[in-house]
Amino acid sequence: MTHQRRLLIQIIQSAESHLDAIALWERARGQDPTLNKVTVYRTLAMLKKYGLVDELDLMHLEGGKHFYEAKASRGHIHLACLKCGRIQEFESSLFEKLKGQIERQRRFSIKVVRVEAGGYCDKCREQ
Amino acid sequence: MTHQRRLLIQIIQSAESHLDAIALWERARGQDPTLNKVTVYRTLAMLKKYGLVDELDLMHLEGGKHFYEAKASRGHIHLACLKCGRIQEFESSLFEKLKGQIERQRRFSIKVVRVEAGGYCDKCREQ
């Protein structure tokens, strides 16, 4: 556990929004200007591998980058507005049931699930 | 409707597996060796924009590329085995219910949904 990792983990956990690798790097550089971009990628890969962060694409509203969030105790769905770009989160017991159904019917042991919906949010659909 | 587009669409629709941009390009070049990679990217962007193909990440088992499939009448979930890399598809009425719940509760008009699960398939979990 190096201080670089501690810093990156702390930024991810306290982030109010989903950060991509570069945004994470820029925040980290505020605290430690010598921290290298490669370290960010390597740390994210490790956290992802151990299931400590979830990787999101958020429907690729801004190109091919990935976003990261600390693993939540309860799974949630991301709703990305294709017009204004707002990201909402949505929790549902149906989602939990769906996961259970997959595990039982396919005998598939789920480690991570990503649900992302693209569409128009309540504000944008009225316009 | 150019012959390049016709060819690319035909390959996507008849593909037995999910193709990424480069794989699609390679297949297309078999028929039309002059077809450019850029045309593939542009055509995929157009098909995606008009909702004719779905873009998948399949948990990024092989790096940051995207995979494409012709839009199916019924939505389905992709299960990616983190060990052997096999991709399974899964259909469920719970998934349809979940979409309806999101549309009603959040007044969010869904255009595309992507559900991808990573984990261990029945064969790999036993080892």
Next chain:
DNA sequence: GTACTTGCAAAGATTTTGCTTCCAA
């Protein structure tokens, strides 16, 4: 004829790798 599409080359962006140095345990 004209607006849209393609091909080509080059650039941009993201992510990975090799290797040396450094540091946490």
Next chain:
DNA sequence: TTGGAAGCAAAATCTTTGCAAGTAC
């Protein structure tokens, strides 16, 4: 002290852009 981690530079991917030439309708 030592194995893993960080930094640096460079490469490897993947994707987008500008522009001239071509083509569907």
